[in-house]
Amino acid sequence: MKITPGKVVGWTVSAALLIFAIWLVSPFLKIDASDYDKMSENGLRLAIGLMIFIIFLGKWAFDVFAPQGLAKRVSGIGTVLLIVGNLALVSFIIFIVAQAAALFLRSAVPQDAVNF
Numbered sequence: 759m760k761i762t763p764g765k766v767v768g769w770t771v772s773a774a775l776l777i778f779a780i781w782l783v784s785p786f787l788k789i790d791a792s793d794y795d796k797m798s799e800n801g802l803r804l805a806i807g808l809m810i811f812i813i814f815l816g817k818w819a820f821d822v823f824a825p826q827g828l829a830k831r832v833s834g835i836g837t838v839l840l841i842v843g844n845l846a847l848v849s850f851i852i853f854i855v856a857q858a859a860a861l862f863l864r865s866a867v868p869q870d871a872v873n874f
Contacts, residue, residue, distance in 0.1 A: 775810055782807030786857040797865055804858055811851050818844050 782803045822840045 772814075776814065779807045779810035779814075782810070783854050786854050786861070789857055789861050797861060804854070808851060808854065811847060815844060815847050815851070818847070 785800045786804060818840050822837055822844065
């Protein structure tokens, strides 16, 4: 595999986008009482972060099921790493969505008490 400047730029942009997406969903990694007040502010961050993760999930799934060089031999190790990466990313997305749902449900109970 030959490393070209275009590949380096592609890997750098991908890594920066993934780090940015992790930063966007970081309030949902560990939820405490102070997050209840900022729930509406974090909703947009959650949506954008999950959108970036889902785009990468689709890109990586496409790389596994329809590699660019169909006439070329595809590395078995690369395929396994992409599948493991996709499974890890799906697990992370499910965790973040569960955390967001838990935050919503916990903050909804006091809000219902105020409305009645």
